[in-house]
Amino acid sequence: MEGMSTIVKKVSQLVAGIIFMYGIYIILHGHLTPGGGFAGGAIIAGAFILLILAFGSSALNLKKEVAGSSNTESVAILMVVILAIMSLLMGIKVFFTNFLPKGEPGTLLSAGVIPLYNIFIGIEVAGAILTIFLALVIFKEESSK
């Protein structure tokens, strides 16, 4: 897949960073505002996909990228399960329960473990969507050869 024109490349470079930051904002405020891990993760994946579309897949080593994103995804989802198991081992010994201080409601550092779950789910969703996208790109390249 070839890249697009210089204007598109430049604009997407400018915009991608902002989209990425917005995704992080959505994830971090998951317990306060609408959105959360899934929505934020999809936005972050969108930032990467925008760049790949603008610069073309020829700028990438696709196999390596897929391995990277799928590993990130697996590590993130593993962390979610480990967090759930940690609840079982600590405190009142219940799966998926909260074991961190709850903080003051409405502030960023509150709601116990929920922000941690949101962060890892965000990474997981971003990794998964990127993996699917890259797999489709690889499929297209291989079938057009």
Place this chain on the structure above:
Amino acid sequence: MDALIPLFVAIPLISAFLIIILGKLVKGFHRFLAPLTLLVLLIMALYEFTSLGGTSHTYAMGGWIGDGGFPVGIFLVLDGFSVLMLCIINLIGLVALFYSLSYIAKYTAEANYYALFCLIVAGMNGVVLSGDLFNLFVFLEVSVISSYALVAFGVGKTELEASFKYQVLGGLASMLILLAISLIYWKTKTVNIADIRNVLDAGYSKSFYVFVQVLLISGFGLKAAIIPFHAWLPDAHSSAPSPISAMLSGVLIKAVGIYVLIRLFFNMFVFSHEIAMVITSLGVISMVVGSLLALIQWDVKRLLAYSSISQMGYVVMAFGMGILLLLKGDNEPAAILAIGGGIYHMINHAVFKGLLFLNAGSLEYRLDTRNLKEMGGLSKAMPVTSTTSFMASMSISGIPPFNGFFSKLIIIVAAINGRFYLLATLAVIVSIITLAYFLKFQRFAFFNKAAGKAVQKIKEVPFPMSFSMIFLAVLCLALSLLAIPSVSETVLRPAIDVLIQFELYSTTLIGI
């Protein structure tokens, strides 16, 4: 609360993701971790089975216990019926995985196979344990989506086509199920199975719930491949790698299809005569038509797949008769017999159909064909495969002293006691047809004169494969012991009680 219950889902999930990460770095890691996981799960299931003793445990995820009689959180429920299913799932899973150790070595991307296998087990354990409808749906999708990928694992033309067909029909089924769940949520304002039962007990509009029940029967009927909904099963089960066929036919259609249907219709909905008639007649139709379709197959695995449909027909028919007898109310011993026979046949079918698919896998492994006409004379060359498949065939056709005989006998006796003479006759006739097509399988695969390839060069399959087959064949004999009243009293009775005393499920769960 019993801390082991959530681990039935968590442990296979962890090992699935560990396999994906570490499988690339450490050579042979997945071959070691996946069987170990299943072994641990099996030991846990057996421990729960021995310690449960007729009681039921509920587990509130995150400690979210209901407030003022409203269960707000996610509940996992372990009772006599689900613990029996857990034992079957993890046992067949372990055996199929041990078999895969040498069978799957010819494929690339081995690590992905083991990871998906762990996911399918995690999903099924979740379905069996889940105490609310929406979680049940999520776990169902986890296991079914991994099975789509596993069916297509060979990435050949037929595999992809079968997987696509399976995905389309499976997606349709999921949509029907989700629609039914949302309709139930709309009317009852809850998705907790026990709570829904309590709401329904207070009174409900019948026509609305008949619609919901029909949606659920079509949705889970598609997952369980009861006859008008069976189109995907022969393709999917015959194109998958053989250990996966054993998993799909042996436990997946039971765990995500039959088990859920039984659980919902006994413990959630109030019995109604029309729905019971529908369930019974669907069972009878699949039993008869499935066996007739199996008779004309020449592909070994298609034959086994159609025979799965037919045997599941027996189970569904037994449960349908159980509901009808409970509704009549004057003949509870026959109802207990019918339900017990259904559960017993379900366990037996998992064992012998798993074994038969492993046999078919061994034939395919050595001969590279599934066509019966290209086989023959293999009884000398492959003694283990031949003997074990003979035992499984006799077992599924209902020849004493194998387990299939006793479970079919119990179902037929229950039908006669409940005065369903037509059903009893049909069950006997289908059993004879089953014997016919399994004798055809035996004759053309093992006892005929050799056709095509030279048989002399063919050797017995490697140790992991033959060991798994021998283990299941021994189990085929050992499960006959369940027909002894004192044994079935301890093993099957808790599961039957859960279904007979259907009110207990809702009252004990809300009472925590």
